[in-house]
Amino acid sequence: DGGITQSPKYLFRKEGQNVTLSCEQNLNHDAMYWYRQDPGQGLRLIYYSQIVNDFQKGDIAEGYSVSREKKESFPLTVTSAQKNPTAFYLCASSIRNGQGWWNQPQHFGDGTRLSIL
Amino acid sequence: QQQVKQSPQSLIVQKGGIPIINCAYENTAFDYFPWYQQFPGKGPALLIAIRPDVSEKKEGRFTISFNKSAKQFSLHIMDSQPGDSATYFCAANNAGNNRKLIWGLGTSLAVNP
Numbered sequence: 001d002g003g004i005t006q007s008p009k010y011l012f013r014k015e016g017q018n019v020t021l022s023c024e025q026n027l028n029h030d031a032m033y034w035y036r037q038d039p040g041q042g043l044r045l046i047y048y049s050q051i052v053n054d055f056q057k058g059d060i061a062e063g064y065s066v067s068r069e070k071k072e073s074f075p076l077t078v079t080s081a082q083k084n085p086t087a088f089y090l091c092a093s094s095i096r097n098g099q100g101w102w103n104q105p106q107h108f109g110d111g112t113r114l115s116i117l
Numbered sequence: 118q119q120q121v122k123q124s125p126q127s128l129i130v131q132k133g134g135i136p137i138i139n140c141a142y143e144n145t146a147f148d149y150f151p152w153y154q155q156f157p158g159k160g161p162a163l164l165i166a167i168r169p170d171v172s173e174k175k176e177g178r179f180t181i182s183f184n185k186s187a188k189q190f191s192l193h194i195m196d197s198q199p200g201d202s203a204t205y206f207c208a209a210n211n212a213g214n215n216r217k218l219i220w221g222l223g224t225s226l227a228v229n230p
Contacts, residue, residue: 041222042206059217109160110159110160
């Protein structure tokens with residue numbers, strides 16, 4: 001089945017520690033996204049990538065980093081600079097075509113819940 | 118001007134009722150308005166979407182109504198079922214340079230049996 005796999009489902013971070021959240025897709029999508037979801041805050045965009053080896057900051061990129069070395073993978077690192085990392089993190093992907101990739105549906109994984117120890 | 122304001126924050130209806138969720142926007146350059154459905158512990162999934170040249174779109178029991186002059190759009194769920202209990206998000210496409218989806222804050226819907 002095609003889809004997006006996020007791992008792990010639950011993750012705990014110690015003070016001063018960097019952690020990396022995995023996102024893999026087999027939908028052959030060019031565009032990938034990372035969102036943070038907090039209760040009552042909706043979805044906030046952290047980073048997005050339109051093609052391999054290219055990515056842009058979203059609305060709340062501070063304290064996060066990403067890489068896009070392969071089309072299928074878009075890992076997110078939550079660095080120690082992110083002072084309030086406890087949240088539900090969602091990865092998504094979408095088709096990118098010449099007509100306007102931003103109007104294509106975004107397909108989401110089932111998220112990673114990150115907590116502070 | 119980049120916000121999408123969604124209401125109500127939460128909604129409770131009886132089975133068979135017609136919950137209505139409303140969204141309003143300011144940016145007249147928005148050109149794509151999707152609704153996503155999210156169940157607890159899962160990622161959102163696209164439910165239905167509309168473009169501003171259409172005033173209404175139906176997919177099964179779900180209908181989007183779009184009022185371009187008022188800059189508002191709404192989701193109606195006909196004959197609601199307990200399985201429709203979820204959080205619903207409206208969104209709008211930013212047709213500016215960034216091409217990002219702008220999300221509403223979500224509506225938690227509970228359909229009682």
